[in-house]
Amino acid sequence: MVLEPIPRRRLSSEVAKDVESGVRFRYRSIRTPRARAILQVQHQISRACRRFLDSKGFMEVLAPIIGPVTDPGIRGAGTVVVPFYGKMYVLMTSMILYKQMAMASYPRVYSFSPNVRLEPSASKSTGRHLAEFYQLDLEMANTSCDEVMALGDRLLYEAINSVHKECKTQLEQLGRTLHLPPRHLPRITFTEALKILADEGFDLDPKAEIPWIAEHHLSLFFNTPFWITDYPYTSRGFFYLVDDDRPGVVRSMDLLLPEGYGEISSGGEREYTVEGVTRRMRETGDDPQKYGWYIDMLEEGIPPSAGFGIGMERLTRYICGIPHIWECSPFPKVPGIP
Ligand code: ASN
Numbered sequence: 001m002v003l004e005p006i007p008r009r010r011l012s013s014e015v016a017k018d019v020e021s022g023v024r025f026r027y028r029s030i031r032t033p034r035a036r037a038i039l040q041v042q043h044q045i046s047r048a049c050r051r052f053l054d055s056k057g058f059m060e061v062l063a064p065i066i067g068p069v070t071d072p073g074i075r076g077a078g079t080v081v082v083p084f085y086g087k088m089y090v091l092m093t094s095m096i097l098y099k100q101m102a103m104a105s106y107p108r109v110y111s112f113s114p115n116v117r118l119e120p121s122a123s124k125s126t127g128r129h130l131a132e133f134y135q136l137d138l139e140m141a142n143t144s145c146d147e148v149m150a151l152g153d154r155l156l157y158e159a160i161n162s163v164h165k166e167c168k169t170q171l172e173q174l175g176r177t178l179h180l181p182p183r184h185l186p187r188i189t190f191t192e193a194l195k196i197l198a199d200e201g202f203d204l205d206p207k208a209e210i211p212w213i214a215e216h217h218l219s220l221f222f223n224t225p226f227w228i229t230d231y232p233y234t235s236r237g238f239f240y241l242v243d244d245d246r247p248g249v250v251r252s253m254d255l256l257l258p259e260g261y262g263e264i265s266s267g268g269e270r271e272y273t274v275e276g277v278t279r280r281m282r283e284t285g286d287d288p289q290k291y292g293w294y295i296d297m298l299e300e301g302i303p304p305s306a307g308f309g310i311g312m313e314r315l316t317r318y319i320c321g322i323p324h325i326w327e328c329s330p331f332p333k334v335p336g337i338p
Contacts, residue, residue: 019124019324023337030330037170038327041163042316046112048162049136052155053110058138061102063095063113069291071096073237073284075209078118091116094309096239097294099139100270104302107141112312121336126212127324128262130313132333139307145251145269148306149227152255152265153185155310156225163319176321179223185255187227193218207234215262222258229253231268238280241269241304255308261318267308274298 022029029035050060066082071094080091092098095113102109116132123129140148157180163171164178171178188196194204202214210218210228233242233250240250252268271277277298278288288295316328326332 019326019334020337022324022326023332023334026332029327033173035327037167037173038316038320038322039330041167041170041174041320042312042328044163044167045159045312045315045319046136048159049155051162052158053108053138056108056151058108058110059106061099061106061109061111063111063137064092064098065114066091067098069097069294070094071237071239072286073239074117076120080116080118093117094135095137096237096309097291099137099307100239100272100302100305101294101297103139103141103305103307104297107303108138110136110138113137113309116333119335123212124334124336126216128212128314128317129335130325130329130333131335132331133314133329134312135309136312137307137309139305141303141305143306145229145253145267145306148267148308149187149229149253150184152227152267152308152310153181153183156185156255157181157183159315160319171320174320174322176319178319178321181224185225185227186222187229187253189230190228190232191230193228196221207232209235212262215256216260219256219258219262220260222256225255225257225264227253227255233280233283236268238277238284238286239270240280241271241276242280251306253308255310257314257318259318261314264314264318265308265310267306269306270304272298272302272304 066089068089070090070092074093079093081088092115094115095111099109113135115135119129119131161180164180194206197204197214197218200217204214230249231252233248236250236252240252243249243251250268254263255265256262257264271280274295281288313325313328317325322328326334
């Protein structure tokens with residue numbers, strides 16, 4: 001399924017300037033037909049995802065905004081700390097720990113979850129980073145990466161297909177020709193991804209995350225969304241399950257979009273025992289003492305689970321064919337632009 005690279009216009013400094021004034025004057029641009037079309041498509045995506053997940057027996061839960069702890073594995077972005085009745089709380093960088101808790105109540109849960117990540121200012125020109133964004137986060141009890149990836153294939157198909165059917169005018173207005181993805185998306189391993197990138201001259205650390213620029217490049221080689229599986233454990237947060245058969249590998253995957261749009265989702269199977277989590281925390285350098293209720297909950301026991309989160313603005317950006325992601329948020333917060 002690896003194809004010839006598809007050339008795509010790079011973000012010019014002109015576009016970067018547009019981002020600054022776009023964010024500053026959002027109260028004006030939000031009234032334009034273009035902004036309306038994007039927001040209508042986004043609404044359609046949410047409706048389709050809700051409809052699909054509800055039909056698969058999922059329950060929607062309201063996502064937390066702040067808490068004593070959040071996801072520490074956020075690729076070098078900073079967290080926002082807020083005072084909360086004499087304690088310091090953090091804004092959610094992802095609701096991973098909380099969705100494991102919700103899944104202990106009901107075996108299939110999802111949320112449209114607000115996340116804040118203080119990405120480096122330089123990422124304002126990547127076209128795909130927001131400092132505030134929404135993930136469609138889901139978690140399923142007693143399942144595997146294979147099963148959640150298959151669910152992800154269907155979810156993405158349903159979202160794109162419903163926009164294809166219901167938002168023809170908007171797509172035309174945005175000049176976007178949208179192709180339906182295959183029912184089963186291609187999967188490559190992390191090692192295979194690194195090999196493709198090595199052939200392209202990228203000399204990457206086999207123990208670290210793939211940097212966004214390399215992911216962007218890789219995504220130019222595909223004409224459909226695709227999964228990367230089998231990440232090295234050194235590149236991922238403590239909540240991903242180490243593969244017993246292959247020490248050094250976690251049961252974790254990313255979903256990448258084609259045409260240079262890059263990563264849209266991360267997920268995997270979870271560590272769910274105190275022993276497993278604290279062992280992983282020792283490796284990642286996280287302090288179990290900081291994770292009070294989370295560790296207590298694991299001590300009482302929760303089911304094994306798997307899940308993922310999809311960036312809603314990134315999905316909108318791809319479906320609408322938008323150069324910079326700021327346009328895909330009604331109230332955009334772009335790294336480096338206060
Ligand atoms: N949402 C991701 C997951 O389900 C976690 C993340 O965003 N870092 O694994």
